[in-house]
Amino acid sequence: MRYKIAFFGMVFCTLFLFLPPSLESGTLTSVFRVTDQPAAIVRGTSGSTLTVNISFGDVEVENWIRELQAPYPLLLVDMDWADRFPETVRQINEKNIPVGLLGNSGTAYEEEPALLADQLKRFETKFGAKPLWFRTMDERFPASLKKQLWEAEVNALGSTFIWSGGKVPPPQEGEIIAVPHHRHERVKLSALDSLSKGRTFRPLEDVLFSTTVKTKKIPE
Structure with a gap:
């Protein structure tokens, strides 16, 4: 009996070490459980990653994509913009730059339930x-x-903060930085170099796939 108790005790300790419980349920969760409950990811645990929201721009964006070097930022792309600039989309595909879908405002999907399915289909056609x-x-x-x-098995991605130009905040571990490039809110892509001072940008997956990842619960 004592041997059995010792054996199960060792198993329990091993599981505890390699599968730590989530802390502050709803705030921290194991990265391997990110898809176990709906939540918008707003932060990882280490490093910094850059994401750029693109819904506007022609020559500037095309030239920036052409000169872009790895490690690449994650591009969140509006589908109407993608339809207008197929050559830039071709460059994104050729360079294998990571890309996600930039949607409308959140309320638009309540008003038009079929909108997401249509955008996902268009994205798949383009990319x-x-x-x-x-x-x-x-x-x-x-x-x-x-x-x-x-x-649809698609991850909701928020950000730790949105940088719209100006003073660059100090680095935060696990930060996901969002930069807007829209008609009415636009950071010049050449200005992104200032964000990299004091930071080494890493792919989003590298920042997220650590022991734990911070998430923001989506209100019902």
Whole structure:
């Protein structure tokens, strides 16, 4: 009997070490459980990653994509923009730059339930695969949209902070930085160099896939 108790005790300790419990349920969760409950990812645990929201721009964006070097930022792309600039889309595909879907405002998906399915289909046509990442224009994810994303197996991605130019904040571990490039809110792509001072940008997956990842619960 004592041997059995000792054996099960060793098993329990091993599981505890390699599968630590989530802390502050709803705030921290194991990265391997990210898809176990609907949540918008807003932060990882180490390093910094850059994401750029693109819904506007022609020559500037095309030239920036042409000169872009790895490690690449994650591009969140509006599908109307992608339809207008197929040559830039071709460059993104050729360079294998990671790309996700940039949607409308969160409320648009409550008003038009079929909108997400249409955008996912258009994205797959342009980029050859369903997006792994999805972000609304305002980073709001209502319950109905959350459910659709869950069923489509697409991750809701927010950000730690949005940089719209100006003073660059000090680095934070696990930060996901969002930079807007829209008609009415636009950071010049040449200004992104200032963000890299004091930071070494890493792919989003590297920042997220650590022991734990911070998430923001989506309100029902």
